[in-house]
Amino acid sequence: MASATVDSGGIGRASLFLASGTIVSRILGFVKLIVLAGMIGAYGDSADAFSIANQLPNTVYVIVAGGILTAVLVPQIVRASQHADGGTAYINKLLTLALLILTITTVVAVALAPLITGFIGLNLSSDQLALAIAFAYWCLPQMFFYGLYTLLGEVLNARKSFGPFTWVPVLNNVVAIAGLVVFAIMFGADPTGSRSAGEVTPAMVAVLAGSATLGVVAQALVLFYFWRRIGLRFRPDFHFRGVGLRATGRMAGWTFGMLLLTTGAGIAETQVATLATGQASVFVLATAWLIFMLPHSVITVSVATAYFTRMSEHAALAKFDLVKTDASSAIRGTTLLIVLASAVIAVCAYPFAAVFVSPFDQIVGIGNVILAFIVGLVPFCVLFVLQRTFYALGDTRTPFFFTLFQVVLILLGVLGCTQLPVEWIAVGIAGVITVSGVLQAALAAVLLRRRLGGLDGRRMLQSLVKYLTAAILPVLLGLSLVWLLGGTQQGGFAVSGRFGAIVSMIAVGLVMASSYFGMLLLMRSAELQAFLTPLRARLRR
Template sequence: MSDTVNGNGGIGRASAFLASGTIVSRVLGFVKLIVLASIIGQYNDSADAFALANQLPNTVYVIVAGGILTAVLVPQIVRASAHLDGGTAYINKLLTLALSILAGTTIIGTLLAPAITGFIGINLPADQKDLAIAFAYWCLPQMFFYGLYTLLGEVLNARRMFGPFTWVPVLNNVVAIVGLLIFGAVFGADATGERAASEFTPAMVALLAGSATLGVIVQAVVLFYFWKRIGLRFRPDFHFRGVGLGAAGKMATWTFGMLVLTTIAGIVETQVVSLATGEASIAVLATAWLIFMLPHSVITVSVATAYFTRMSEHAAVEKFDLVKTDASSAIRGTTLIIVLATAVIAICAYPFAAVFVAPFDQIQGIGNVIIAFILGLIAFCILFVLQRTFYALGDTRTPFFFTLFQVVLIVLGVLGCALLPVQWIAVGIALVITVSGVLQCVLAALLLRRRLGGIDGRRIVRSLVKYLTAVIIPIGLGLTLLLLLGGTVEGGFAVQSRLTAIASMLIIGVVMSAAYFGLLLVMRSGELTAFLAPLQRRLGR
């Protein structure tokens, strides 16, 4: 499960391998979501309680994977590779420190589960809040193992062994799905949400939340095997002085600040959306966000992860022009697919929702939240690359400030959403996140442009204009097909059942993709030519 990144061909191979693992993992992730919706529903107290509890460690992990450990770890390991021992001693010291902090945080967080969950779910009824607290005791230990997974995986990435980091989440999903199926077999399924929160027994809580945590444990521990494959062995080392951890500590201070800011925004979002109990609330917002994250995880994360190591190497020897070139290539390469993904998911939002729920009013509720989120996907993915570029430069201070800018906008906007009718609160929150994300992306681009003396902006804008022009006709075709398939009316084929919804999405997606790539070929898109070149060579052979 390794790939060497030497030149654009290596980047392409590594990105493709990363994407393939992510695709399998995400497919299983959606199977898990479908099974979860079938077992405990989406529009009910127990679903919201479980979503709130399971989101606590997940929120921390998303932030961690988005920079808290990555920002510090990869650049430092790349620099430490110049040491006589290849950086082994440094890695052991850095991991010992990070795991100690994670362990302490996890223990404190778990002990404070009633206070944390009670504060975040302050607007929940008493029985629903009690259930969320019970789930949280089982879910919060995931924080340590999510952190362990990220730490071990990023060391592998820094050593150019990219595969395991994206493939082992498959095991997590398999364990979680098996746990859900056992829960359904033992306690019965409740897709319509008729089971009250007070009816959950300790055994039900342990099986549902415990199996979710077991999956995360397996995902993390398996990575030790791949460490041995590349000759690494973790040996705790608590002697932190004299190995240059000061730079890492300084970077970690700013990234910890980002963690605090993002956590504040997440708490406010959950508190406000929990006002919509009985409508699209916590569970719906979480499901829509996972759908939003699908193309980002498969495309942007895969490409940026492969580029990030190379950018860190170039930054370490002060080849900033090459850093700029890498960032431009990563943005243009990811947005090529992300523009299409945005259009397809927006058109297919109602059929997508029909995969999880059956009543048409619930389909509309989830579908509207998906649309509100997906409008910000392009900016979100560009921002991800911009953040990674700052991290490669060893700068976590600047990302802190443009994150602060976004969090202020989110908090003000989300608090305003509390004034909306309850059925529109989740949609309003998603729109606030979208608008604030777009503005954050613009600010980050301006700051990086000043830092590097340019970011190849004209070339990036030309490519984006070309992509957006090419997607206009596919959007028209997709809308026409959606209407013909009855995707906007109750009882229509596209929203009639899970099977018809999936079939409709496949039809719409294939037609829109063919039209989009066909138009880009006619427009002689250089990025598409580069994207197709490895496939053409393979077919030629």
């Protein structure tokens, strides 16, 4: 697999390379989710129990290492690359220490699986809780391999080899899908979720959760091959003094606190969502969140990852004006496409839900959660870039405080959701996350503006207003087309099944995209022109 490199003129190429891997991975991720919903349903005991257990590795891992590595590794490795050995000693010592922490934490988490699962699933029935614990024993080892994947991948990113980190999740999804096919052959499908928790056998648990874990293992281990491709060799080094790990630890401390806050908020969300078991609950929230994250992962993460290394280089050289320029370019470039993506997903919320479930009441349930999430997509993506800019500056303290602000809002809002009718609890939780995210992004922008002495805010706001204006006509056209295709009524073509939903979404997406870009061309969007100019030059050649 080729490496994508970043220089002053290579951000666009690197971003497209990253996006291509993410697109393939996310498409397979949706295929996996569709197959999973076909195997155990989206509503019911098995779906919620597996969703809780399969989220545990991510939850616990994020507390210990996930965000710490993302926030700290790239800037610190960029700085360490200025050492005489190019940062090799730092990388080996850091990786050794991190793997020790991950090993200890994974062993403890597996040992405490009943306690952790019981705390998160407070409102589960005894049979459902027992099933969730059984799934957790198989899923929690993923935590170590997620950590290994992130460690190896972030080192590759810092060395400007971006491709492997975004392409190897394809392997994870292929392995997991194969496991689901084996599950279907051995045990049969349960698309309506009618199989009770007591009917799920240990063999079913092993195949379903074991294949999910095997995919994560493969995703992590294959990155060692790409390390060798760029000349890196991992040699355990337990001599942790003398390479700046103390400074790294101070940075990581604030991020650790921030992740404790966000994980606590996530646990509260899950606990309240389990009140709605049998309605839109944990699995539905996870499905809607995956849809929400699709454009963010493909567009924002791809662009921001490419910019992050360059911002870290500029920050290391104290070129803060260039850091400001990088942040502005990343935000304007991502929101150009994120506004369109938000509009298309909002218009197609019900057809999107129909890809996963068939009963119309379940389609409406998932669709409403998607709508509540998607309103906050643009601020969420802006926040991601702002947060990474703080990390590039070596500041993890400020993100802790604006995350604390959001978590307080989420806890208060989620507590209020307990008073909603059960069928609206998931929608309420999604709405709380959206509102708190918008306010968090606004606070982060104010704080970063103070830190950099400005943020190119007028230019970014003008671009955003232009994008939103350009989206008005596409939204009207899209809504009209969805209505004509019966996307809002039971039995309509757009919600009649997977085929009708996909065809409808493609048609609506094409109409909305063409009208959106057409409007931006008429409005002479500088960001769109910057994207089209090299494309036109290549086509001419």
